Amino acid sequence: MKVLVAGKVEGTVLKSENPINFLGTVDKKTGIISDNNHDLFGKSIKDAILVFPSGVGSSVGAYTIYSIKSNKSAPLAMICKKADLTVATGCALANILLITISDKEFDSIKDGMRISLDTDSSNPIQNQ
Amino acid sequence: MELTREEESALKGEQGEIMQMAYRILIATGEATDAEKLIPIEWAHLSGVNYNTIGDAGEEFLSSISKDARVTVKTTLNPMGFDIDNVINYGLDENFILKQLSIRKSYETMGVIPSFSCIPYEIFEIPKDGTQVAFAESNAAIHANSYDNLKTNKESAFSALASALVGKSPYSSIRKDDTPNVTINMKIKNPNELTYGMLGFFAGKVGDTSVNISGLAEMDNRQCKAMCGGMGTSGTCAKFIFSDGDSDCEKIDFDEKEMQNVHDELNTAEKGDMITLGSPQLGLDEISDLTNMLKGRSFQKRCMVFCPRTVKEQARKIGYTTELERAGCEILSDCCTCLTPLINKDNVDSVTTNSIKGAFYLKNSNGVDVNLKSLSQIIQDETR
Structure with a gap:
């Protein structure tokens, strides 16, 4: 596990098996996934712990993450398998907790689970 | 990452929100690129200037942070969307112009030199060998690493901005002794600038962070620029080295077939409605070449020529711009x-x-569809 942006939150997991292209996939006002080819289509990422494999697409997508945060529609935290620079810098701009985890840990997190995250703890992911 | 006490304190917000955000960006980027620490840099070159690319979200972000944020090292800037001197001739919508001018103002307020150029290596003095810099523009990063003996990550718009504010950048692998993953054997004889561009595009696809190139004679700055431009476009590779590579390094030929593949991918039209020259922007030597090749001939179609403001000013003093305008060029x-x-x-x-x-x-x-031709072919086909 790697901590890219530190923090402490608790919330409900919204999990996707698809990568997310923040530029064009996420409505920056509402936080709703607007790409009808995405498995989270129609769902809001607002206040969720968003779990997905990685970000893809233009690095300008980092500004979209900043915008959803400014519009109070951002996730509480993001958990990825792979760190890409768009999501890393976007979460850093917006101060959204971001960690990367192994494939095995990724598989063990289920959609709808309540978890708490604390990057200062020796065991940062706790089921509730 | 290992942080100093001062860096830890900035990350906690003890030096204000802007520095806290900048450190968050550098650390997130460093963790994502396996850097173990931050190192000082002497020069940052920023991308993320054109309203066409950063949009409203970028404009609002820059406007917001420019109230407090100030760069702490020499910082230069990529091109924006238009030339303010002649934008009125191009029918651009008013919103675009206003948003672009707001972006310009934000960068100037932060203390950035408004160079609006993607070829900082041609218009600013190059620091001494081995100097650490932070260049976001891809062709400039590759040029800095491969030709100017500087060291930079292929920075993102955000890591370059954070580096400019903090004066530091993540110590990622490309800044250390990197090992190319592949050696490209250049098999094309008598390459022109288009060939170098295609070689760069090919190299960017097969290279990891750096590539060896063998079979290539010493290149001049024009050819190097073409190669850096092509390479930065197609991948993450940030450096080329003239070397035959170790025996265990993978070898790939760049031959007629591979060149044709690149050509087929990018050339989508038999002819163009207009001509554009300058991406990366033209330097003074290329403006001089173009002027000499024209020799009284005129373009039969619109021809846009892009160069930095300082180059245009030099070209004007020498008399090149008068000749180019006579030939029908619009200089931007x-x-x-x-x-x-x-x-x-x-x-x-x-x-x-x-x-x-x-x-x-x-x-x-x-x-827009593209018709690819070398400059000499363009002059031959499109001027009289």
Whole structure:
């Protein structure tokens, strides 16, 4: 596990098996996934712990993450398998907790689970 | 990452929100690129200037942080969307102009030199060998690492901005002794600038962070620029080295077949409705070449020529701009072929250019077809 942006939150997991292209996939006002080819289509990422494999697409997508945060529609935290620079810098701009985890840990997190995250703890992911 | 006590304190917010955000960016980027620490840099070059690319979200972000944020090292800036001197001739919508001017103001307020150029290595003095810099513009990062003996990550718009504010950058692998993953054998004889661009585009696809190139004679700055432009467009590779490579390094030929593949991917039209030159922007030597090749001939179509403002001013003093304008060229500063709103599919179907980088962005971002030709071929076919 790697901590890219530190923090402490608790919330409900919204999990996707698809990568997310923040530029064009996420409505920056509402936080709703607007790409009808995405498995989270129609769902809001607002206040969720968003779990997905990685970000893809233009690095300008980092500004979209900043915008959803400014519009109070951002996730509480993001958990990825792979760190890409768009999501890393976007979460850093917006101060959204971001960690990367192994494939095995990724598989063990289920959609709808309540978890708490604390990057200062020796065991940062706790089921509730 | 290992942080000093001062860095830890900035990350906690003890030096204000802007520095806290900048450190968060550098640390997130460093963790994502396996850097173990931050190192001081002497020069940052920023991308993320053109309203066409950063949009409202970028404009609002820059406007917000520019109230407090100030750069702490020499910081230069990529092109924006238009040339303020002649934008009135291009029918651009007012919102675009206002938002672009707001972006310009934000950068100037932060203390950035408003160079609006993607070729900082040609218009600013190069620091001494081995100097650590932070260049976001891809062709400039590759040029800095491969030709100018500087060291930089291929920074993102955000890591370069954070580096400019903090004066530090993540110590990622490319800044250390990197090992190329592949050696490319250049098999094409008598390459022109288009060939170098295609070689760069090919190298960017097969290279990891750096590549060896063998079979290539010493290149001049024009050829090097073409190669850096092509390479930065197609991948993450940030450096080329003239070397045959170790025996255990993978070898790939760049031959007629591979060159044809690149050509087929980027050349989508038999002819262009207009001509653009300069992506990366033209330097003074290229403006001089163009002037000499024209020798009284005139373009039979629109021809846009992109160069930095300082180069245009030098060219004006020497008399090149008078000759280029006589030949029908529109000379534009502060912007560049790729991603300018001045060329779009509402006003042209296809563009002739000798730039691989220009071709890629014209096609993928501006939605315009591209006819690729070397400069000498363009002069032969398109002027009388």
